[in-house]
Amino acid sequence: MVPPRIKCQTCGTIQEASGHIQRMVEAGVAVFCTNCKNGQPHEVVQTEGKKLFRVPCSWQMYGYFECYAEDWDDAIEQANEGSLPDGDYIDDSFEVDTDRIEEMKEEEKSDV
Numbered sequence: 001m002v003p004p005r006i007k008c009q010t011c012g013t014i015q016e017a018s019g020h021i022q023r024m025v026e027a028g029v030a031v032f033c034t035n036c037k038n039g040q041p042h043e044v045v046q047t048e049g050k051k052l053f054r055v056p057c058s059w060q061m062y063g064y065f066e067c068y069a070e071d072w073d074d075a076i077e078q079a080n081e082g083s084l085p086d087g088d089y090i091d092d093s094f095e096v097d098t099d100r101i102e103e104m105k106e107e108e109k110s111d112v
């Protein structure tokens with residue numbers, strides 16, 4: 001039997017769920033996504049006859065790194081060494097890494 005799966009409507013992650021969790025989702029009870037820790041509605045997805053694909057992709061964000069600095073050079077240095085600030089998705093920057101997919105296809109062939 002294929003284990004039931006639920007899809008997070010926030011981050012899109014598909015996770016295996018126990019029958020208990022699946023019944024909660026069907027009843028409209030919020031379950032927490034282990035990926036984004038979000039309690040928003042999840043949907044039960046049918047994966048029978050399908051396999052899980054991990055499509056390599058990238059996107060860009062734009063934001064502001066805030067710091068107290070003596071001058072721009074100091075601020076830039078802090079930004080380069082600091083952790084990533086919150087940001088907004090740059091429109092149309094989403095890209096599927098087709099070169100990597102070609103490599104993955106070759107790797108699949110040699111695995112067989």
Ligand SMILES: [Zn+2]
Nearest residue numbers: 008011033036
């Ligand atoms: Zn999620």
